[in-house]
Amino acid sequence: MWSEGTFFVDAKLSPNRSLNLSGIGLASVLALLLTATSIILDGIGNRNPLQITSLSLPLLLSAAGAGILGQWVIPVLQALKTGQIIREDGPQAHLKKAGTPTMGGIFFIPVAxxxxxxxxxxxxxxxAVSALTLSYGLIGWIDDWQILRRKSNKGISPKMKLMLQIIFATLFCGWLILKGDFSITNIHLPWLGLSLPLGLLFWPLAGFVLVAESNATNLTDGIDGLAAGTVAIAIFALGVIIASTSPELMVFCAAVSGSCLGFLAHNRNPARVFMGDTGSLALGGALAAVALITNTLPALFVLSGIFFVETLSVMAQVGYYKATKGPDGKGKRLLKMAPLHHHLELTGWSELKVVGVFYIIAAILAVLVAL
Known part of the structure; x- marks a missing residue:
């Protein structure tokens, strides 16, 4: 898919400095909230925030690492002319974003x-989770590279992308089988006090979750700071949920969340760099892989509420268009544009308002699940 941003303009020269400061404000508030929450939760969990197995240390190290590395990598991406190709049929306000470097996932995903x-x-x-994350990032990198090479917004074919996602999902599921912990095939529904013994049906579900989550995250990446911030919240909450049962994967979740925050320092509005499919596919894969290993798929479903709705908006748009297609081959649109964040933009919402509201919704979902 595609991700977007705007040309970086020095605040002293920007005619819209308030927008720049608001972008910084949103990113700063999110970073402060997640940092404070990690310290508080470490205290509640009798963990020293500076100890290796904690929420705070991996969060802060990854945030600093991604933020610092971005200062070096972004100029390199600019020199390599990795400017984003903007869809002509997208929001017209986004056309000015053409040329902003993409493939930002190549520096913040490895840091995490x-x-x-x-x-x-x-x-x-x-x-294992890191291997799956990097594998999906590789798929995204191939797609991003093809887009840049062809100078269009079309990368590898959807069938090829799907095939690669299924291959890596199958390999990951194969590893889970070899691991021998088949308790994960019993899906726990803590809110209902029930378990669903799926047995062999779990494995096609697992493959579907890996592919669907990565694509859903990918669809959400269309506005400066949107995917990075919402994923930072979701995977941080997932880490909190599994802290007592899987402390090592808690560290992974905190590291990914922190890396997203470090990337957000460069991707907040106005963005200096986009994560591209390299980042968005990897993030979705990371979320799904952790949930599968820790048997927290119901929690993942709630935490992915933003990504789920964004995906549904695209499916509804396409389905409605096809269902209302007339003799002239043209159908009606359910939304002004899909995904949902573009529809909201075209109804008059600013990018910052969309991002701010989505952050709040993601935070509410995170609190509901963590409680």
């Missing part, structure tokens, strides 16, 4: 993986 692997002492589960 390295921090998580080192702090977890290269735990087996963390290595």
């Amino acid at each position: 993986v390295v921090v998580a692997c080192i702090l977890s002492d290269f735990n087996q589960d963390v290595l």
Whole structure:
């Protein structure tokens, strides 16, 4: 898919400085809230915030690492002319974003993986989740590279992308089978006090979740700071939920959340860089992989509420258009544009309002699940 932003303009020269400061404000508030929450929760969990197995240390290390590395990588991406190709049929206000470097996932995803692997002492589960994350990031990188090479907004074919996602999902599920922990095939529904013994049906579900979650995250990446911020909230909450049962994967979640915050320093409005499919596919894969290993799929479903609605908006738009297609081959549109964030933009919402509201919704969902 595609991600967007705007040209970076020095605040002293920007004719819309308030927008720049608001972008910084949203990112700063989110970073402060997640940092404060991690410290508080570490205290409640009798963890020293600076100890290796905590929420705070991996969050802060990854945030700092991604933020600092971005200062070096972004100029390199600019020199390599990796400017984003903007869809002509997208919101017209986004056309000015053409040329902003993309493929930002190449620096903040590895930071999270390295921090998580080192702090977890290269735990087996963390290595497996990291491998899946990097594999999906590789798919995204291939797609981003093809877009840049062809100078269009079309990368590899949807069938090829889907095939690669299924292949890596199958390999990950194969590893889960070899691991031998089949308790994960009983899906726990804590809110109902029930368990669903899926047995063999769990494996096609697992593959579907990996592919669907990565694509849903990908669809959400269309406005400066939207995907990075909402994923930072969702995967942080997932880490909180599994803290007592899977401390190493908690570290992974905190590292990914922190890396998203570090990336957000460069991706908040007005964005200096986009994550591209390289980042969005990897983030979705990370969320799904952790949920599968820790048997927290119901929690993932709630935490992914934003991504789920964004995906539904696209499906509804396409379905309605096809259902209302007339003799002239043209149908009606249910929304002004899909995904939902573009529809809201075209109804008069600013990018910052969309991002702010989506952050709040993501935070509410996170609190509901964590409680």
